[in-house]
Amino acid sequence: MIDNSLQSPESSKAKTILKLLQGCNSLKKLRKIHAFVITNGLQHHPAISTKLLHFCAVSVSGSLPYAVLLFRHHILNPQTDDWNSIIRGFSQSPNPLKAIFYYNDMVLAADKNFDCRPDSYTFSFLLRASERTKAERKCREVHGSIIRRGYEADVVVCTNLVKSYCGNGLVETARKVFDEMPVKDLVSWNSMILCYSQAGFHHEALRTYDLMRNENVGVDGFTLVGLLSSCAHVGAQNIGVEMHRMACKREFLRNVFVGNALINMYAKCGNLDAARSVFDSMIKRDVLTWNSMVVGYGGHGLGKEAIEFFEKMLMAGFHPNSITFLGLLCGCNHQGLVEEGVEYFHRMTSKYNIKPGIKHYGCLVDLFGRAGKLEKALEVIKNCPSQHDPVLWRTLLSSCKIHKNVEMGEIAMRSLVQVGASNAGDCILLASIYQGVNNVDGVARMRKMIKSWGIRTTPGWSWIEVADQVHKFVVDDKSHPHTNEIYNKLREVIHVLSQLGYVEEGFWGTSTSSYHSEKLAIAFGIARTPEGTCLRIVKNLRVCGDCHSFTKFVSKAFNREIVVRDRVRFHHFKGGLCSCNDYW
DNA sequence: ATAGGGTTAG
Numbered sequence: 117m118i119d120n121s122l123q124s125p126e127s128s129k130a131k132t133i134l135k136l137l138q139g140c141n142s143l144k145k146l147r148k149i150h151a152f153v154i155t156n157g158l159q160h161h162p163a164i165s166t167k168l169l170h171f172c173a174v175s176v177s178g179s180l181p182y183a184v185l186l187f188r189h190h191i192l193n194p195q196t197d198d199w200n201s202i203i204r205g206f207s208q209s210p211n212p213l214k215a216i217f218y219y220n221d222m223v224l225a226a227d228k229n230f231d232c233r234p235d236s237y238t239f240s241f242l243l244r245a246s247e248r249t250k251a252e253r254k255c256r257e258v259h260g261s262i263i264r265r266g267y268e269a270d271v272v273v274c275t276n277l278v279k280s281y282c283g284n285g286l287v288e289t290a291r292k293v294f295d296e297m298p299v300k301d302l303v304s305w306n307s308m309i310l311c312y313s314q315a316g317f318h319h320e321a322l323r324t325y326d327l328m329r330n331e332n333v334g335v336d337g338f339t340l341v342g343l344l345s346s347c348a349h350v351g352a353q354n355i356g357v358e359m360h361r362m363a364c365k366r367e368f369l370r371n372v373f374v375g376n377a378l379i380n381m382y383a384k385c386g387n388l389d390a391a392r393s394v395f396d397s398m399i400k401r402d403v404l405t406w407n408s409m410v411v412g413y414g415g416h417g418l419g420k421e422a423i424e425f426f427e428k429m430l431m432a433g434f435h436p437n438s439i440t441f442l443g444l445l446c447g448c449n450h451q452g453l454v455e456e457g458v459e460y461f462h463r464m465t466s467k468y469n470i471k472p473g474i475k476h477y478g479c480l481v482d483l484f485g486r487a488g489k490l491e492k493a494l495e496v497i498k499n500c501p502s503q504h505d506p507v508l509w510r511t512l513l514s515s516c517k518i519h520k521n522v523e524m525g526e527i528a529m530r531s532l533v534q535v536g537a538s539n540a541g542d543c544i545l546l547a548s549i550y551q552g553v554n555n556v557d558g559v560a561r562m563r564k565m566i567k568s569w570g571i572r573t574t575p576g577w578s579w580i581e582v583a584d585q586v587h588k589f590v591v592d593d594k595s596h597p598h599t600n601e602i603y604n605k606l607r608e609v610i611h612v613l614s615q616l617g618y619v620e621e622g623f624w625g626t627s628t629s630s631y632h633s634e635k636l637a638i639a640f641g642i643a644r645t646p647e648g649t650c651l652r653i654v655k656n657l658r659v660c661g662d663c664h665s666f667t668k669f670v671s672k673a674f675n676r677e678i679v680v681r682d683r684v685r686f687h688h689f690k691g692g693l694c695s696c697n698d699y700w
Numbered sequence: 701a702t703a704g705g706g707t708t709a710g
Contacts, residue, residue, distance in 0.1 A: 244704090
C-alpha cells in the first residue's frame with residue numbers, strides 16, 4: 117500500500133506537501149496543509165504523517181494538541197521516530213510529565229512491535245522531561261531504563277543524565293555518572309562544570325576544570341562562562357584573569373556570554389576598572405552586559421556611577437529589567453542617595469512597568485533606614501504586599517543598630533517573633549542596640565533568649581585567593597595545613613597594630629579570644645604574598661566593627677590595598693581608610 | 701529527518 121501510493125500520481129502531491137511543510141511557519145498554514153493532506157487521502161502516508169507530526173510537536177509555530185490528534189488518529193503504527201517526536205514535544209511543554217507517560221506507552225507498544233523501541237534520542241528527551249518535572253525518583257527510574265536498554269555508554273545520553281541529576285539536586289550522583297562515562301567530550305565536561313557552578317559548588321567547578329585540562333578536549337565559550345561565574349562567586353581573580361587571557365587568545369571575546377561573564381567576574385572581584393575595559397571592548401552588548409556594570413557599581417556603593425551607566429543604557433536603547441533596578445537601588449543605598457533611590461523605585465513601575473519584588477522593597481527599607489528615616493522605613497514595610505517577610509524587618513532592625521534606636525528595634529524584633537522568623541542573629545543585633553545605650557537588662561534578656569533557644573548563628577567564613585588557590589577559613593580555624601604559621605603571623609600583625617592604637621573589640625564589651633575568619637585570611641595573605649600585593653577577601657557575612665577597624669589598620673601599617681566583599685557590598689581599604697566611610 | 705551546553709539577581 118505504501119509503495120503504491122508512492123508510485124501513483126499522488127506521489128507528486130506528497131512531494132508538494134512535504135515542501136509546503138518545510139516552509140510552514142504558522143498554525144494557520146499548518147491547518148491548510150493538513151486539510152490538503154486529508155482531501156487527497158494522504159493522511160496515512162508514513163513520510164507525510166511523520167513529518168507533519170514532527171512539525172506540530174516540535175516547531176515553535178506548531179501545536180502540541182494538534183500533534184496528539186495526529187498521533188492518535190493518523191499514525192496507525194507509530195515507529196520510534198513518531199514516539200520521539202511526541203515525547204520531545206511534551207518534554208519541552210509546560211507539562212513535561214506527559215512525556216514520561218508517553219514513554220511508558222511506548223515501552224508497552226515496543227513489546228509487540230520491534231519498530232518502536234526507544235533509542236538514544238528517546239532517552240535524551242525523556243531525561244530533559246525528568247529534569248523539568250523535578251522528580252528525582254523519575255530520574256533514577258530513567259537511569260535504570262538506560263542501563264537496561266544498553267545506552268549507558270552514549271555520550272549524549274549520559275550528559276543529559278548528568279544534567280538531569282543535577283537539576284534534581286543530586287549533584288553527587290551526577291558526578292558519579294560523569295566519572296563512569298567511558299567517553300567524555302567537550303560538552304560533557306562543560307555540562308559538569310556548569311552543573312557545579314549552578315549548584316553553588318564553585319570550588320568543585322574550578323577543580324573539575326583542572327582535571328579537564330589533562331584530557332585534551334579543548335575549551336570553548338561555554339567552558340569559560342561556567343568557570344568565570346564560579347570565579348566571580350569565590351572572588352578568584354587570578355584564575356579569572358587566566359580565563360580572560362584564554363578568551364583573548366581564542367577570540368571568544370566576540371561572544372556576548374563570555375564578555376558578560378568577564379565583566380561580572382572582574383566586578384565581583386572588586387576590579388571595576390578591568391570590568392569597565394572589558395565593557396568598552398565589547399562589539400556587541402545586551403541587557404546583561406549593561407546590568408553587570410550597573411550591578412557592579414551598585415555593589416561597590418558607587419551610586420553615582422551606577423546611575424550614570426543606567427542613563428547611558430537607556431540612551432543606547434536598552435530596556436532595564438528588575439535586576440538593573442536592584443543594582444541601581446543598591447548603589448543609591450550605600451551612597452545615601454535617598455531622593456534618587458525613591459525616584460527610581462517609583463519610575464521602575466510607572467515608566468517601565470516592572471513590579472517591585474521583595475528585594476526592591478528591601479532596598480527601599482534599607483535606603484530610608486540607613487539614612488536614619490526609620491519611620492519612613494517602617495511605612496514602606498507596612499505598605500508592602502509581603503509585609504510578613506522577615507528580611508524586611510531584619511533590614512529595619514539593622515538600621516536601628518546604626519542609629520541606636522531602641523524603640524523601633526523592639527518593634528522590628530516583635531514583628532520577627534510574630535512571623536516566627538526570629539533567630540540568634542536578630543537577638544545579637546538587638547543586644548548590641550541595647551549595649552549601645554547601656555541597657556544592661558536588655559542585653560541580658562537577649563543573651564538568655566539565645567541560650568534558651570539554643571540556636572546558633574550562621575557560621576562565618578572567608579576566602580582568599582593566593583597564587584591560583586582559594587583558601588577558606590572559619591572562626592578560629594585550625595584546619596589549614598599551615599595553621600601555626602598563620603597564627604604566628606596574626607599575633608605579630610595584632611602586636612604591630614596595637615602599637616599604632618588598634619584595640620581589639622570584644623563581643624558586647626567583653627574581651628574575646630576568638631579570631632574571625634577574615635583576620636586569619638588577611639594574616640595568611642600577608643604571610644604569603646609579596647609586599648604591596650592587593651588582598652581580596654570574600655566572606656559570607658557582614659564585616660563586624662572590630663574586623664573593619666583591624667583591616668583599616670592593616671592597610672596602613674602594612675601598606676596593602678585590601679578589598680573585602682561581604683554579603684552585601686564591597687569595602688576597599690587603603691591607607692587606613694575604607695571606601696564605605698565606616699558606614700555599612 | 702529528529703539529541704546534549706551559557707552569563708547578572710537570589
